[in-house]
Amino acid sequence: MPYQAPRGTADILPDDINRWQHVEHVFGALAASYGYREIRTPIFEDRDLFIRTSGETSDIVTKEMYEFVDKGGRNLALRPEGTASVMRAVIEHGLCPQGVIQRLFYFVSFFRYNRPGRGRLRQAHQAGIELIGATGVQADAEVIEIAATAAKSLGVADLVTTINSIGRSEARAKYREVILSHVESWLRDQTTEAQDKARKNPLGLLDSKDEDAKKALVGVPSILEFLEDESKARFDKLQQLLTDAGVSYIVDPMVVRGLDYYTETVFEGVSPSLEGLSIFGGGRYDNLIKAIGGSATPSVGFGMGIERILLAMEANGLQVSAYKPDVFAIAATPDAETTVLRLAREFRGAGLKVTTDPDVRSLKSQLRQADRSGAEYALIVGSDELSKGTVQIRSLATSDQTEVQIEQALREVTSSKVGA
RNA sequence: GCGGAUGUAGCUCAGGGGUUAGAGCGCCUGACUGUGGCUCAGGAGGUCGUGGGUUCAAGACCCAUCAUCCGCCCCA
Structure with missing residues (x-):
């Protein structure tokens, strides 16, 4: 790498x-x-x-x-x-x-x-x-x-x-002295670095996870008393x-x-x-x-x-839903590519998330991509649909597929989305 | 900055001196002439973290280095 x-x-x-x-x-x-x-x-x-x-x-x-x-x-x-x-x-x-x-x-x-x-x-x-x-x-x-x-x-x-x-700082100053005198004997056995640190910031000791430090602090009065x-x-x-x-x-x-x-x-x-x-x-x-x-x-x-x-x-087990397109637009045959792109743009203009296969691979491959993308619908246009002026709308969850006039496609998808 | 563990395919990992480095998952293609998920078959994909060293031979052993994870320190 x-x-x-x-x-x-x-x-x-x-x-x-x-x-x-x-x-x-x-x-x-x-x-x-x-x-x-x-x-x-x-x-x-x-x-x-x-x-x-x-x-x-x-x-x-x-x-x-x-x-x-x-x-x-x-x-x-x-x-x-x-x-x-x-x-x-x-x-x-x-x-x-x-x-x-x-x-x-x-x-x-x-x-x-x-x-x-x-x-x-x-x-x-x-x-x-x-x-x-x-x-x-x-x-x-x-x-x-x-x-x-x-x-x-x-x-x-x-x-x-x-x-x-x-x-306030006055109360803290007083309390710092209290801590230092409380841990004095323990502090003597520590490294100079640790001593330095403790002297500069005695309050920091209270947070310590070190077991010995914790022991040394047992019985120290609470800052709230000061x-x-x-x-x-x-x-x-x-x-x-x-x-x-x-x-x-x-x-x-x-x-x-x-x-x-x-x-x-x-x-x-x-x-x-x-x-x-x-x-x-x-x-x-x-x-x-x-x-x-x-x-x-x-x-x-x-x-x-x-x-x-x-x-x-x-x-805590909280999940956040991942991005999924609404529609995967498929050109079943290469001659449908421009129509599919136009359709995709129209759907996007209506606020839907639409993806395509830029490589226009086989229908099978595009459907597989559609499935993996998590899209709700596949729109399919090939030469048959092209000559009839229609588009196939396939629900990827249920495999229900209907053929509608191309001008009806957007309305069909948005209404069933609302209905669902 | 200190201690410990770990780095092999996109991911999870096997291989612990001896031909051409493996599995599962994922990916691609096909079986299926225009229909995804399931099944089956085939395929692509690796400077074995990096650099040195030992050895006839190193993914493996040694040293260094980089990175990740777990503690410490510190904090968000």
């Missing part, structure tokens, strides 16, 4: 495309029903933008970004997530001036140089929404509701939504709103998310069928816009991994 798709990338083949379109359609329609509008941003940005948003010390920035210098000497990077670009666009185009609430959704490819595996790619796809300009907790609830509803209506029946609050009163009240109201909305959730104080920019509410969606992978993840990030040079604007949003949704859909 001379060339293969680069490591960690995947082609989306015609047999799979219906599933992708289904996801995009369902997600887009849902977001639109809440008043969100789509935004599309470039696939690469100033490298610095992502450093500002994801955090200098985050894994994404330190080892997972696709970076390059263009011929003009600009330091650029393929986007490693969706939010930063959207926020940059919001600032650049003044989409969210003081007092305005802006609702946006997007579908993007994003790029991370990591080790590919099940549900983990180097180029992956994400659907997401951003609710910008709203401070109130109702916004958090709306966003979580959309995430959970999207996943459920896409067939993730076993979705588990977990929520947590990581409070929240300020306002944060606590906010988190209580969030739960109230979600319950009212009929969104089932569990509170998990261990959910912290990896990006530096989150404040207060964080959440994620997982499926038991996709162990260790989150389907969606998001939260509130009130400091993000300010951090990249905009005026302080509160925001909340999430990203949902499309590949992961598809895996979970599959695990």
Whole structure:
């Protein structure tokens, strides 16, 4: 094989495309029903933008970004997530001036140089929404509701939504110290790299799947105990709103998310069928816009991994119907070719999906192709029909075949389709 | 970045040093002079992932490399 798709990338083949379109359609329609509008941003940005948003010390920035210098000497990077670009666009185009609430959704490819595996790619796809300009907790609830509803209506029946609050930065700073002192003796036996990492981001330890780390964390108090009163009240109201909305959730104080920019509410969606992978993840990030040079604007949003949704859909047994033409138009003899092509065009003009055999092979072969294509009807014209001005309409499911005047063919097919 | 498994036909896989590399499915043609699916017969399709090495002889053994899958890390 001379060339293969680069490591960690995947082609989306015609047999799979219906599933992708289904996801995009369902997600887009849902977001639109809440008043969100789509935004599309470039696939690469100033490298610095992502450093500002994801955090200098985050894994994404330190080892997972696709970076390059263009011929003009600009330091650029393929986007490693969706939010930063959207926020940059919001600032650049003044989409969210003081007092305005802006609702946006997007579908993007994003790029991370990591080790590919099940549900983990180097180029992956994400659907997401951003609710910008709203401070109130109702916004958090709306966003979580959309995430959970999207996943459920896409067939993730076993979705588990977990929520947590990581409070304001003051509360987090206090809590970080608590964690570090709790695991101090364990940390001493770790590699310097692990120690470094733990010191830079103690909250990250909570997410760890390492058994020893988990053991060391036993008995660590919950971050919820360190929240300020306002944060606590906010988190209580969030739960109230979600319950009212009929969104089932569990509170998990261990959910912290990896990006530096989150404040207060964080959440994620997982499926038991996709162990260790989150389907969606998001939260509130009130400091993000300010951090990249905009005026302080509160925001909340999430990203949902499309590949992961598809895996979970599959695990939950959801099928999406494949493309099938309505009609396969056949020239039984070569002299009928132009008539068949004209007929096909007429049918297409009426909104039907019509395919032909460009090689005009034998009738038998064309019928075989028609059968395989999944078409509902075969239209057959040969020299006999040509001289009579007729066409054979054959149902491929029942083998019923009727001969009608060629001008009647379209009406015949559309009426029986409606009737069926 | 670390550990493990795997790369042979379009797909799923057999072959584990010895002529010309196989099966099932799929594809094409025919039996059926103008009628698909079922059956039968025939046919096309392979630089055995790639590059080195060992050997009289390598798809097989060794080394490297690339890729895929499963864990870890990280996350969507």
